[in-house]
Amino acid sequence: xxxxxxxxxxxxxxxxxxxxxxxxxxxxxxxxxxxxxxxxxxxxxxxxxxxxxxxxxxxxxxxxxxxxxxxxxxxxxxxxxxxxxxxxxxxxxxxxxxxxxxxxxxxxxxxxxxxxxxxxxxxxxxxxxxxxxxxxxxxxxxxxxxxxxxxxxxxxxxxxxxxxxxxxxxxxxxxxxxxxxxxxxxxxxxxxxxxxxxxxxxxxxxxxxxxxxxxxxxxxxxxxxxxxxxxxxxxxxxxxxxxxxxxxxxxxxxxxxxxxxxxxxxxxxxxxxxxxxxxxxxxxxxxxxxxxxxxxxxxxxxxxxxxxxxx
Amino acid sequence: xxxxxxxxxxxxxxxxxxxxxxxxxxxxxxxxxxxxxxxxxxxxxxxxxxxxxxxxxxxxxxxxxxxxxxxxxxxxxxxxxxxxxxxxxxxxxxxxxxxxxxxxxxxxxxxxxxxxxxxxxxxxxxxxxxxxxxxxxxxxxxxxxxxxxxxxxxxxxxxxxxxxxxxxxxxxxxxxxxxxxxxxxxxxxxxxxxxxxxxxxxxxxxxxxxxxxxxxxxxxxxxxxxxxxxxxxxxxxxxxxxxxxxxxxxxxxxxxxxxxxxxxxxxxxxxxxxxxxxxxxxx
Numbered sequence: 001x002x003x004x005x006x007x008x009x010x011x012x013x014x015x016x017x018x019x020x021x022x023x024x025x026x027x028x029x030x031x032x033x034x035x036x037x038x039x040x041x042x043x044x045x046x047x048x049x050x051x052x053x054x055x056x057x058x059x060x061x062x063x064x065x066x067x068x069x070x071x072x073x074x075x076x077x078x079x080x081x082x083x084x085x086x087x088x089x090x091x092x093x094x095x096x097x098x099x100x101x102x103x104x105x106x107x108x109x110x111x112x113x114x115x116x117x118x119x120x121x122x123x124x125x126x127x128x129x130x131x132x133x134x135x136x137x138x139x140x141x142x143x144x145x146x147x148x149x150x151x152x153x154x155x156x157x158x159x160x161x162x163x164x165x166x167x168x169x170x171x172x173x174x175x176x177x178x179x180x181x182x183x184x185x186x187x188x189x190x191x192x193x194x195x196x197x198x199x200x201x202x203x204x205x206x207x208x209x210x211x212x213x214x215x216x217x218x219x220x221x222x223x224x225x226x227x228x229x230x231x232x233x234x235x236x237x238x239x240x241x242x243x244x245x246x247x248x249x250x251x252x253x254x255x256x257x258x259x260x261x262x263x264x265x266x267x268x269x270x271x272x273x274x275x276x277x278x279x280x281x282x283x284x285x286x287x288x289x290x291x292x293x294x295x296x297x298x299x300x301x302x303x304x305x306x307x308x309x310x311x
Numbered sequence: 312x313x314x315x316x317x318x319x320x321x322x323x324x325x326x327x328x329x330x331x332x333x334x335x336x337x338x339x340x341x342x343x344x345x346x347x348x349x350x351x352x353x354x355x356x357x358x359x360x361x362x363x364x365x366x367x368x369x370x371x372x373x374x375x376x377x378x379x380x381x382x383x384x385x386x387x388x389x390x391x392x393x394x395x396x397x398x399x400x401x402x403x404x405x406x407x408x409x410x411x412x413x414x415x416x417x418x419x420x421x422x423x424x425x426x427x428x429x430x431x432x433x434x435x436x437x438x439x440x441x442x443x444x445x446x447x448x449x450x451x452x453x454x455x456x457x458x459x460x461x462x463x464x465x466x467x468x469x470x471x472x473x474x475x476x477x478x479x480x481x482x483x484x485x486x487x488x489x490x491x492x493x494x495x496x497x498x499x500x501x502x503x504x505x506x507x508x509x510x511x512x513x514x515x516x517x518x519x520x521x522x523x524x525x526x527x528x529x530x531x532x533x534x535x536x537x538x539x540x541x542x543x544x545x546x547x548x549x550x551x552x553x554x555x556x557x558x559x560x561x562x563x564x565x566x567x568x569x570x571x572x573x574x575x576x577x578x579x580x581x582x583x584x585x586x587x588x589x590x591x592x593x594x
Contacts, residue, residue: 024421028424030404032408034468038443041446046441060445060448118326118330120334123337124333124337127338130340130345131343132576133569135569135572136528138344138565141347142343153346241433272438285441292437296433
């Protein structure tokens, strides 16, 4: 009696749990292999490549090991310093800050109860989504046309209003080109910020506001003392994501100006693409990539550190 | 009485102001694209006007020219095939993976793997491009749409897994346990029991994956070298090259390029917004 129990119990106790214990690994394995092939592999390859000199024509061969020469070249190049500055200030910081404030303002406005009461929610939501629905390439094409010196609406309206005598080629002048690129980027990427804030606002329970109102708080106090502090975690996520996405962005600058006029608007991403795929110097391109990742890695670390210390 | 009327009137005036102001702002935001649509219906000679006119004459000539006499239909076909295949595969793999993470809460390494999946969202994609070009070159996949399919599957996996995991967690386990007692294996449970129930979440994730592949420019630019393999964004960018720009073709192609994403978004507008925003907030 006792032996049959013993012989049965281990059989079902070992074999079946082993299969069920291995099952989750089988289920997640394909995805993990793809991610390893696509993210981890290239990242390591890229680091190796940044220490070699290798032409795009010699792919597959071993490059010449040059130590830190690529990094020395990249970091001593005034063009890189210009690109680093461009990536950090006009491309990333300016557009992230403007997106944060515009997005917050629009979300607070569109969260007003009148849109729900008058059944206008679908209308403003659809309109706000339009820029986000247009592919980035289309966004750049549309704005290039709007900003055209002769036939663009922006110049026509400015000339019509008597502000300008004749149209400005916004993308060809150093004084206006960054403003033009920033406009394209902010226009296309603003809806993500608005929608995220709007969702967060709508998740704030209404009794919180009602209680504050009963205690005598006015509309401004409710927004600044109750609503904004509750939005803080969402703001943190929005700032982190938009900063990293923008810092690494290639498409807006490339399509708007290809780094021009001259090299005035090159950012690290366009510089990296140019090094690897126009000048065929893959080692140099890889070194720029490593520098970019290091900067974003340090940014993310500092950001998380500050966030967690606050908590 | 007079007082109540007065506050009622003031409230109404304030509401009206907020509503009109909000709609005006949203219209201004949407204007650049609305303008592209209007331009695409103009005859050639009225595109290049020196003064601002909202509406002129109407023609479908530009669309006829774009679809018959430009390489755009080829780009459209390439994009539709690449993005559809990548979406179906990415969503299927994500569903299986999310099921594993959702139903086995305690396996060793689960937490670490999940963190790694989320971290890839913060990964700078540009640094992938040189090594991926080298890898695909060695595999003989440069200028082969398969390289793009693989890329778009990989790029979309992390987000899809993460979103579906949240969705599957809300589906009661009793459902799969009942199917298991009836003798279904895990894959059957995922695709016959879970998929029909998780359908709304799967659609949201699929739309997201399709649109992000549809919009992608850098991988398509570097990995597809010949004209007949280009996708819509790269093909469209070729229309406004450095030297010559056929603006009527650019505007028309822009409208056509946006139609699929526009339709998908408008279709799912309310749900998609809340789902995506919820995903963003959870992170």
